[in-house]
Amino acid sequence: MTSSAVPYNLNEIGKFFLLSGVWLGIIFGAVWAACWAVGMLVPQLILNAYPNDPCALNVANAIRLLTPLVGVMVFIPINAMYMVLAERRGLALFTVRKGPNRVGPDGFLQTAADAVKLLFKENINPHGGDVLMFTLAPIIFFAPSVFGAIPLLAAVTSNHDLFKIVNLPTGIFYVLAMSSIPVVGIVMGGWASNNKYSLVGGLRSAAQAISYEIPLVLAIITTCFLVGSLDVVNIAQMQKGTDNLASFGFLNWNFFGAGAIPHYLDLLMQGKLEGAQVVTSAFWSLALAFCCILLCGIYLTGACAEINRIPFDLPEAESELVSGYNTEYSGIRFAIFFLAEFTNLFIVSTVAVVMWFGGGATPFPGFLDANTFASIATPFNQALAQAGLPPLMDGQTMSGAFWAIFKTYALVYFAILVRGTLPRFRIDQLLDFGWKKLIPLSLILLLAVTYIRELV
Amino acid sequence: MFALVGRSIESLYQVARGLKTVFKHTVRPPITKNFPDDMPDLPGHFRGRLALAVNPQTSEHLCISCLQCERVCPDKCIQITSHKSPETNKPELIEFKIDHGLCMFCGLCTEVCPTSCIINTNDFEMADYTRESLVYDLKRLTLSQDESAHYFAKKELPMPKPKPPKPAAKPAAPAAAAKPAEDKPEAKPEVKAEAKPQDLPAAPAPESPKKEEQ
Amino acid sequence: MGDLSELATLASKHMETWLFYLVALITVPFAFGVLLDRNIIRAGFLLIGVFGGISALFLLLQAQFLAMAQLMIYAVGITLVVVIALMLTNPRMEEDKSPSIPAQKAPAALVGTLLFIALYMAILSEGWGNNSEALSPDNITIIGYSLLTHYALPFEFASILLLIALVGAVMLAKHDHFNSKADIDEIEEETKEISERNEHVVKV
């Protein structure tokens, strides 16, 4: 390549980041506004109107309970809209194109236009298909991802008061159980379409989901085992780094051995290790970190397969199965499938962030942490307090949300990069990879982590 | 076992190499253009919509109704109606129709045209709602004087010899323009041969077969 | 205001009861669907709904872990595999149109009724309607301890049973083992024939 062929593409990159920033601002602003209104404003208004009335208190509490649901319901469609746009623009960046840039400023509203288009398209029922199942399939595909996301809300907002209610003690298990349901929707849709390509797509999806669920669950369970909790909030909180060396910033994440490395460094600095211990301890710490990185890798691979993304998008396999299970779908039902796919991508990324990348914790202590955000949030809160309204958001939650979003989208962009690079597996190779490589590896890691944990 | 680990590492390295190469493309500028905003810079020889040129200097219609293009067209998409002018006893153009729905833009008609009248323009945006509207008549086919001048310059065609003054010609009305150029079919090639060395840098499209032949 | 107070009282006292009826209202039609639907694959999908309803009941009983396990293993894992097996054996997705034989109806009804009575008696005799003591929300530990101490033997038996079922399924899915060599030959011959036919086609 001649040197002149590498001028920097700052213009397009800048547009992409601007677009992302504005969209994300809109999304999370809207979500937070909705949550604030349902969870704080309305209950307060009710309580102000009927002070000292136990019934009003009950009603206010009942409304507060709806907050997570409302938040997720607002969040998922607009977030998927942004993700489609980000994927298209991101892929365009990787493939020296411009991507959608016509609708709205710089293609800002492209996916909104697409969504409107899909809503107004005709719903076609395939001849000989099972209409009831055909209609139910997208819903079954979509609904669990909505409900599955709820416990994560608590984790990424540092267990904010509004979301405490959804923090289950078996949080991660709940997410896993929910994320295993969508495959039913795919099989159902494939079967109800009365189309052989769809049927094959549905069957492939089932085979794939069942076989990749095992390494995925094993990877998560191993990590839960390492940190000793199934509670997502707990797991996220444990990874919160401090500026103390024993749990320094990002080194305290599960990704780096659940705090093994900073712990070792701390011991080393304090001179508590002697002779051979310096080496052996270092070795075991690094081994644990390595195991955790592998676990995270297994999780991401399995998650890619679970949500049917390249290189595991066999159920859709356009070149073979036309469009797989959603060949016959059109209009709003197709839109739901489409929406759910991106939502699933977002949710698996969030799970990875909560499980391995420290949830809402800042990677460097003191960098854009709760204090920084508190200084932003305080004026707003004061203004609201003067108007007699509840505070909008505290610095702790804001910092948590910011970093969780940042990390999640970093993973999403990585998925986009992978999508831009890799070809697709063949079904037998895929199952082979799952059963013969990933499952043994995850079992070995489970064993290894059991022992290494004691040795560190 | 070690072989497996080695293979896995090798695979991961190769995947990472691919990812890196793709990621590197982020900093390359896009090659796509915003089409209706930046029109492509098409070369003069581009074979787009067919059109009839007029003399860039005098705005006379160049067609002499020799019917060569109609005969050579592989798709038979050109239809010329002409009659013998009672005054000059020469063919006179009445109607010229090109069905662009049938045309395959092979450019043979422009190669055989003795007066460089029928040319391929750089226009390619011809989408329309009906097939009928793809049939262009003389009025839609004929280019303005400016456009003709533009294409003559761009395609580096020899300037046509201005017509001798004629008795009953209406130069502004191309449809009815009588073609009193008695000697045109014979004279044109010579005209070109003279014209070329002086003002034309490249080989003119329709003439090149003849020119190179010698 | 009066309405609100009633609602709140109702909610606080009988929330679980109401939710139970709601879940039952969803689950029971699914169960009937499983029994009555002549299309066996649709019946399979409805079964998933039934299991989902049951896991919701577990959730109401504060048994979160069991609910999730029920959902993951029964609803999605096992039933889905069954449905897929049905699809593979009946790829043309035909409904079973053959009329049911009347001679089987009476014994079936009898057996069904007896079974129902037996189950009902069993449930009644347990007397577990009275125990309203709430489970600890973090009851995974308790389940784990119970499985490995008090119920260790049944647990192991269950796993052996599953293993046997697995082996049996593999054996059933296979042809008669002794003929497999002949089958391979047969298939090879078939393939050869087909490729010869193809050659012919190409030549033409």
Add this chain to the structure above:
Amino acid sequence: MSVELSSPDLKTDEMIINMGPQHPATHGVLRLILTLDGEICKHVEPVLGHLHRAQEWQGQNRTWFQYQALIDRVDYLSGMYTSWAMARAAEQIDGLVVPKRAEYLRVILSEMNRITSHLLWLGTYLIDLGAMFGFPFYPFREREKLFDLFEEVAGQRMMFNYIRIGGVLRNPPFGWFDKLKRFTDEFPDRIDEYEAIVTENPIFLKRTKGVGILKKETAMAYGVTGPCIRASGIPLDLRKTKPYSVYPELDFKVQTMDGDGDTWARYMCRIREMRESNEIIRQAIEKIPGGTTEELRKLLGTTGPEKDESKDLDPSFLLMAKKQNAGLRVKAGEGFAAVESPRGTIGCYVISNGSDKAYRFKWRNPSFCNLSVLPELLVGAPIADIMAIFGSIDVILPDVDR
């Protein structure tokens, strides 16, 4: 090592799937009637003719001059070669000696055409393998650059109508050779990039290594030509084995692959051929008589175009050996000419009766012959490999159906 998708002792029903003619991966309108056992293909029947346009019959009803505009639409991805085969057949009958410069221009443009064809194959093949969103755009980027160059010379991007009986249509415009030289300089780096992404990619290797093995004997028996047979290890390349045009003057190697001709070998063979074509172009630019257009003008002592009447002009600088006009006639006789197209040997057999129309045309189209080997490769392959194998053969459906 791969899982046996269907073991002989597992009972499943057969399923007949109609792949195409409206299927995203059949590259047009091929229809494959597949009998599947699970995902394994047990029998395949290609159904041709959805795109039949009677190209031979049209040739007999069009004048030579008209037909050469039609003929590069048969194999629309490598139009140069079809025109070239026809032009050579006609020149053979007429006994024409094409000027050297025209021959060089033919070689340069047709090798460019080979690169564009292989680039398109590369992109679409990766789409067939599922790399749907990123990679395929890179080959297309280079292809567009070449098409821009084609556009300047021939007037259109794919339907060139550039090679004419007796020579070529026109000289490249000013600055064209420089642009081409710049392209040849950077193209090897681009291929390196493709290879960095694809060649050693573990998934790609899994999908292609050992898949769709085409043995030497089978390939010979079915008359497979082009990269498909070279990937099976047979160095059949008309540019070397039956040299024509100015290929003997150029230094290049026939790219063959060792071992079994699997899909990966076919992929690799095409990649190497692109590099080789790039080298050929580079050499041809150096060796072309008269040099670039600018040098030619300087040589002739004119700033304008080549002088028509100059008697002292070196005949090898000319572009045309025979007067090309609408009434072009070819002497009575018969001729056969074959050229090595990106897909294999294109043969053209013509009988002329001395009029302005040919008496009989007969085309030997590489895609058709290569496609005939498809059932042989597909039986026993899983459904996902059908696309990998079919794509690797690189057929163009209009070329198959004519």
